[in-house]
Amino acid sequence: MDSVVADLEQFRSLSEQSQLNTDQCKPLLTKLKIGLTKLDVPSPRELQNNKGEGVHKATFLAREILELGTLYSLRVGDEVAFERFVTQLKTFYFDYSGLLPASQKQDPILGVYLLYLLAENKIAEFHTQLELIPDHTNRYIRYSIELEQAKMEGSYNHILEAGNSFPVDYYAQFTQKLINTSRHDIADSLQSAYETLKLDDARSLLMLKDNSELEKFVAERKWTVKDNSLQFSSESDKETTHVDALRLIAQNLAYATELEQII
Amino acid sequence: MSGDGDVVMADSQAVAETKTPEEIEALLYSDLRTYITQVERTSLTKETRHLNRALRYTFSKLRRRLTSDLLLKAVQEFYPSVDGRNVILEKLGKKDEMAVEETQGKEITPEVEVFLHLLVLVHLLDSKKNAEAVQHAEWILEHLMSAWNRRTLDPLSAKVYFYFSRAHELNGDFSEIRPKLLQYQRTATLRHNFDGQVVLLNLLLRNYLHYKLYDQAEKLAEKTEFLEHKAPSNEAARYYFYLGRINAVQLRYSDAFNNLQKALRKGPRDSANGWRSIVTKFSIIVQLLLGEIPERSLFRAEGIKHSLLPYFQLTQTVRSGSVNEFHEVVAKYSDLFKKDNTYLLVLRLRHTVIKTGLKKISAAYSRVSFTDISKKLNLESEVDAEYVVAKSIRDASIDATIDHTSGYIKSNDNVDVYATDEPEKAFHARIGFCLQVHNDAVKAMRYPPESWKQTKEEDDTKDLNEEDLADLLDDEDTD
Numbered sequence: 142m143d144s145v146v147a148d149l150e151q152f153r154s155l156s157e158q159s160q161l162n163t164d165q166c167k168p169l170l171t172k173l174k175i176g177l178t179k180l181d182v183p184s185p186r187e188l189q190n191n192k193g194e195g196v197h198k199a200t201f202l203a204r205e206i207l208e209l210g211t212l213y214s215l216r217v218g219d220e221v222a223f224e225r226f227v228t229q230l231k232t233f234y235f236d237y238s239g240l241l242p243a244s245q246k247q248d249p250i251l252g253v254y255l256l257y258l259l260a261e262n263k264i265a266e267f268h269t270q271l272e273l274i275p276d277h278t279n280r281y282i283r284y285s286i287e288l289e290q291a292k293m294e295g296s297y298n299h300i301l302e303a304g305n306s307f308p309v310d311y312y313a314q315f316t317q318k319l320i321n322t323s324r325h326d327i328a329d330s331l332q333s334a335y336e337t338l339k340l341d342d343a344r345s346l347l348m349l350k351d352n353s354e355l356e357k358f359v360a361e362r363k364w365t366v367k368d369n370s371l372q373f374s375s376e377s378d379k380e381t382t383h384v385d386a387l388r389l390i391a392q393n394l395a396y397a398t399e400l401e402q403i404i
Numbered sequence: 405m406s407g408d409g410d411v412v413m414a415d416s417q418a419v420a421e422t423k424t425p426e427e428i429e430a431l432l433y434s435d436l437r438t439y440i441t442q443v444e445r446t447s448l449t450k451e452t453r454h455l456n457r458a459l460r461y462t463f464s465k466l467r468r469r470l471t472s473d474l475l476l477k478a479v480q481e482f483y484p485s486v487d488g489r490n491v492i493l494e495k496l497g498k499k500d501e502m503a504v505e506e507t508q509g510k511e512i513t514p515e516v517e518v519f520l521h522l523l524v525l526v527h528l529l530d531s532k533k534n535a536e537a538v539q540h541a542e543w544i545l546e547h548l549m550s551a552w553n554r555r556t557l558d559p560l561s562a563k564v565y566f567y568f569s570r571a572h573e574l575n576g577d578f579s580e581i582r583p584k585l586l587q588y589q590r591t592a593t594l595r596h597n598f599d600g601q602v603v604l605l606n607l608l609l610r611n612y613l614h615y616k617l618y619d620q621a622e623k624l625a626e627k628t629e630f631l632e633h634k635a636p637s638n639e640a641a642r643y644y645f646y647l648g649r650i651n652a653v654q655l656r657y658s659d660a661f662n663n664l665q666k667a668l669r670k671g672p673r674d675s676a677n678g679w680r681s682i683v684t685k686f687s688i689i690v691q692l693l694l695g696e697i698p699e700r701s702l703f704r705a706e707g708i709k710h711s712l713l714p715y716f717q718l719t720q721t722v723r724s725g726s727v728n729e730f731h732e733v734v735a736k737y738s739d740l741f742k743k744d745n746t747y748l749l750v751l752r753l754r755h756t757v758i759k760t761g762l763k764k765i766s767a768a769y770s771r772v773s774f775t776d777i778s779k780k781l782n783l784e785s786e787v788d789a790e791y792v793v794a795k796s797i798r799d800a801s802i803d804a805t806i807d808h809t810s811g812y813i814k815s816n817d818n819v820d821v822y823a824t825d826e827p828e829k830a831f832h833a834r835i836g837f838c839l840q841v842h843n844d845a846v847k848a849m850r851y852p853p854e855s856w857k858q859t860k861e862e863d864d865t866k867d868l869n870e871e872d873l874a875d876l877l878d879d880e881d882t883d
Contacts, residue, residue: 265655268752293752296784338808399842
């Protein structure tokens, strides 16, 4: 266990430097992960009964390793690893709550995890996780909750403003991602809500910085541009005259079979 | 036998007021004896219907009036001196007064033994002795349930599991019995103990929901099979309620609504106010989240009127579309919502309030400017209002177009509903429901009971005689 402690300290000092030296950090992290599996962390029940120093320290160490791993993968931008670490961390936060001293990083990490789910548009998981978190007034968590409400309502300018002020710096990448996702949502709404829209207005509504980005966006979405304004074709006319023949046929056949069974 | 039991019950209830306490107790005791004898018949005839009947009557009529004296008498009469008897006597806190020789020769069948222990467990729970109830429940499960593998014990096992879980829940260590419950469920499934299986599934779901582990609850519900045709309607009601709650948290509101309505239908209609109240509360919130306003008559249902009052006020704010009022009501009743586990769902209603407000405005005006909208809905700015309106149009909650340069929204003319395929869809839903009811009724039909068959046979023989007569007449004619 002592070698793990030494490695942990080294990793901590390396990862907290402003200039990350990934060549050194990566192998160290792998070493720590292997050390984690050898640590023999007890289950919550055992931890409650066994007051010995050794088991408590092992659990504490395991949690520390996972937390540092999470923050490191955030800095490097490795989302898959981040999700893996957080899933493992969750058991430490929820099942072992009360048995270990509370960690400072718990709320920021949970907050950024919620933000990650929101940016990936996994709203169902967002809410499920939110139910598990007991304290909602904490500012890290509240940040993510407010963003979720804003996204649900559709007040996207809130999201843009929020992008300028976040509690911790590693929230930045997900806030950026969220803004991108919202941009697609806004584009969908624009398509259905407006008939024509001037390019300048479109740019401000989509919260894009300049015309080149707007052009890229328009090309992606395949909108038609006519003398400096976007034309959204109304698809609704086509729909009302189109009869869903297959569905009607299937329905009527079902009725016929059922009725025949009765008679 | 059952006829006698019924007559005795009617008597005792009719003259309860004029009898002295001893006589009431004697009557109660004779009822208890009747049911215990019924249970004994089960072990003789291997038919569970006696057991089911005995359980039903005991739990509905006798349960609240059980006293430790009654139980003591029953034990002394039926239970020979074995370990189990001493355990009961300890729990009841009484000494063995009667002479031991009287009951020596008797043997006690497993069904009666478990039945008596179950009654003692229920009595302990009702008198709020939770710690002892936990101990007793564990004793029953360890010694009795593992000793026998009889199908006639199934209904009893279901009850034992239920009260075991309840005792732990009241005692506060609910999460610890999860591995045991899973183990019992495996055993019950292997042995085709349908009653036990159904009850254990519900207990596990309840356990997960109590600790808000919606993920795990969903996985359990997905992977296991709920035997709807074998489950009593109370258990089915519980199952649909738990399913509805899981769906609501995961934003699957239409599924949640269906399940909650099913739960209400399967549950008791007039009694069980606590049950109806909580299911109705969830059903109201899910309806609001779907965008529909529940009917006013829902809130006036007998027996649950008072508990639904906060939800009624909530519905009113959603209907009016005013976010300020919404926040006021939520702040006022936040403790109640947290106790009902509906708090987070209620918070999600905020954007429903705005949506409803928008719908009303769009229906009232043919053209509205964004400044007016933001003032009416108390939004922060016009830009906000524009975004919100655009999103609502995309979600198809309002039918309108936005004119950005002039800064207003213009509602589209109302399309004649009959020209679309809305009526067809509504008809299809109703036809589907009727056909479903018909199929369920056909599946639920049973073969006619014995007595009916006998009369049918008599009819047949009568027909035969008539046939003979007709033959004779024919013969005579041809002669």
